[in-house]
Amino acid sequence: MQLEQLGEFALIDLIKKDTINTVDSVVIGIGDDAAVLKSTPGRLQLVSTDMLVEKVHFDLSTSSAWQLGYKAIGVNLSDIAAMGGVPNHVVIAIAVPKQLPVEFVVRLYDGMKEICREFGVNIVGGDTVSSPDGLVINVTVLGDVEPDKLQRRSGASVGEFVVVTGTLGDSSCGLDLLMQGDWQNYAFATPLVTRHLVPKPQVMQGAKLATLGSTSMNDISDGLASEISEIAHASNVGVRIYSSLIPLSPELEEAAPIFGKSAVHYALYGGEDYQLLFTIDPEQFKLLAQVDIGARLTVIGEITDQSQGILLVAEDGQTCTLEAQGYNHFR
Numbered sequence: 226m227q228l229e230q231l232g233e234f235a236l237i238d239l240i241k242k243d244t245i246n247t248v249d250s251v252v253i254g255i256g257d258d259a260a261v262l263k264s265t266p267g268r269l270q271l272v273s274t275d276m277l278v279e280k281v282h283f284d285l286s287t288s289s290a291w292q293l294g295y296k297a298i299g300v301n302l303s304d305i306a307a308m309g310g311v312p313n314h315v316v317i318a319i320a321v322p323k324q325l326p327v328e329f330v331v332r333l334y335d336g337m338k339e340i341c342r343e344f345g346v347n348i349v350g351g352d353t354v355s356s357p358d359g360l361v362i363n364v365t366v367l368g369d370v371e372p373d374k375l376q377r378r379s380g381a382s383v384g385e386f387v388v389v390t391g392t393l394g395d396s397s398c399g400l401d402l403l404m405q406g407d408w409q410n411y412a413f414a415t416p417l418v419t420r421h422l423v424p425k426p427q428v429m430q431g432a433k434l435a436t437l438g439s440t441s442m443n444d445i446s447d448g449l450a451s452e453i454s455e456i457a458h459a460s461n462v463g464v465r466i467y468s469s470l471i472p473l474s475p476e477l478e479e480a481a482p483i484f485g486k487s488a489v490h491y492a493l494y495g496g497e498d499y500q501l502l503f504t505i506d507p508e509q510f511k512l513l514a515q516v517d518i519g520a521r522l523t524v525i526g527e528i529t530d531q532s533q534g535i536l537l538v539a540e541d542g543q544t545c546t547l548e549a550q551g552y553n554h555f556r
């Protein structure tokens with residue numbers, strides 16, 4: 226059945242079930258003019274939104290509806306994680322072509338509901354409209370954080386370590402593999418493609434790091450070069466990143482040459498890893514390194530004086546300025 230046969234209200238009825246995972250914090254979810262939520266006294270509210278547009282952010286020939294739903298929520302949870310906070314609720318607005326099968330929207334919401342269940346997040350409302358051309362998904366996430374655990378970009382100080390979770394560059398190489406089309410022929414491709422289509426936001430990790438001494442944090446959505454530049458600018462510091470220290474997966478090392486790029490290039494300038502990038506005092510890092518936070522942690526550089534600039538030290542010791550060249554929508 227197509228959406229034009231089902232209609233908006235019957236669709237919302239279909240979407241409505243299994244949307245609440247933490248009953249105590251929701252007074253009214255889907256079904257009234259506005260959602261009504263309980264906030265926790267003493268915690269700061271976090272709000273963030275991200276829009277995904279067909280043909281700009283995703284391609285329905287390479288992503289399933291379920292994967293798209295999972296990712297649309299995941300990228301929003303990642304922003305809350307990067308503030309050191311905990312995501313609680315999402316509001317989802319969709320603009321949908323009316324020829325789209327109802328089943329597609331149901332599968333989209335199945336992916337959304339899955340990740341919401343995983344992270345104890347409630348779907349408390351949204352808006353549904355028709356689109357003349359292409360699917361648009363806008364997710365707004367609400368979260369909260371203890372005031373003294375809040376992670377801003379501006380908190381880095383000279384002498385601190387620069388640290389990342391996980392491995393970098395996988396998602397962007399996964400996208401290249403998807404666009405090339407024959408990725409199923411390569412044994413190493415599956416983890417890369419999976420990291421692109423269904424990235425795992427580092428939610429517990431972000432909150433733990435915030436309690437264990439991180440001083441500034443970003444999620445890596447636009448590539449390491451761009452994200453570390455944002456921290457350096459906001460904190461009025463310089464930074465030195467050692468390319469030999471950047472954590473790379475063996476799969477990326479195998480796949481990168483197919484596209485004539487180095488694995489480090491993917492890590493620096495590729496996007497959508499949704500790992501966390503943070504700064505921390507070296508003594509504090511020694512303590513952190515003894516704790517299992519549920520992610521691999523790698524020191525990749527250090528914070529320097531602003532006058533030193535933002536530098537990349539290559540494997541051969543040569544130093545160059547690190548240019549932020551992540552994705553920019555208007556270039």
Ligand code: ADP
Nearest residue numbers: 237254255256257258317319349350351352353
């Ligand atoms: P209103 O006309 O008051 O804006 P709607 O008819 O748009 O209300 O929506 C009815 C209810 O369904 C509201 O609670 C709204 O938040 C929710 N809702 C609408 N569309 C979506 C959606 N795509 N996902 C989740 N909730 C939705």
Ligand code: MG
Nearest residue numbers: 258351352353
């Ligand atoms: Mg509405």
